[in-house]
Amino acid sequence: MRGIVIAILTFFSMLLAVAAGAQSAERWAELPAFPSMPVAKTSGMADVNDIKMYYAEYGEGEPILFIHGGLGNADVWGHQVADFAKDHRVIVADSRGHGRSTRSQQPFGYDLMTSDYIALLDYRKIDKVTLVGWSDGGIIGIDMAMKHPEKLTRVIAQAANVTTDGVKDDVLKNKTFRHYIEVAGDQYRKLSPTPTEYEAFSRKMFEMWATQPAWTAAELAKISVPVTLAIGDHDEAVKLDHTEMMAKDIPGAKLVILKDASHFAMLQDPTGYDAMIRDAMAGR
Structure with missing residues (x-):
């Protein structure tokens, strides 16, 4: 009898281990909550x-500048800020228009938003x-x-x-991505002016995304700063072959595939994500 009981307990332990392994292997299917941000050394409205x-x-x-994705805000970077503020x-x-920032009547565009960040770096007297x-x-x-390029030491771009046509046609049908849009709306209502x-x-x-970006291979070939391109192996939005x-x-661009991660890799695997950034900064 004792042997039967031990066998049964061993069987159920194996089932639990398999279930736990399956759950951890599917972290890419979940959208973790945005982490708390550390206390800022300085902040404001530029x-x-x-x-x-x-x-x-x-x-x-x-200096490291972290730029969030569409509909979101800077607080998505809580894990990364806590890590990199130790030595950077x-x-x-x-x-613009996201989180606590205001927007104007100008149509959204990547060139415009890039010019905002250039102006912010100048405002904070940050050269590169x-x-x-x-x-x-x-x-x-x-x-x-x-x-x-004069403002950059390097670029680490994830899920760009x-x-x-680099965006998957069915992205808005994906439950994790739809959940993100809902969360982004909740945060917008809490933070936005x-x-x-x-x-x-x-x-x-969405109007901007329908037509932008639209860069050619010839334009990309002129990039002279080091670039690392990262994408989760389960990205819901961006096609791997496009990356x-x-x-x-x-x-000279380096491609990094983030294991068991999706469009939201910085939240799903912050340790691995931060290691990817440090490797890129070290030229690995």
């Missing part, structure tokens, strides 16, 4: 172009940064690499695309 742009800084050392000057900001961009933030990083305008704001963003094409068209 007069940038025709808007007021929220920014915050943490730590000291070589970390800058985060809300892109390592730019880490996620999704739209990565696209802004690539735009900056083409048009303002350079043409509209225009809290009732999320639908109007998101509609303007591989980008890595071929951008001179």
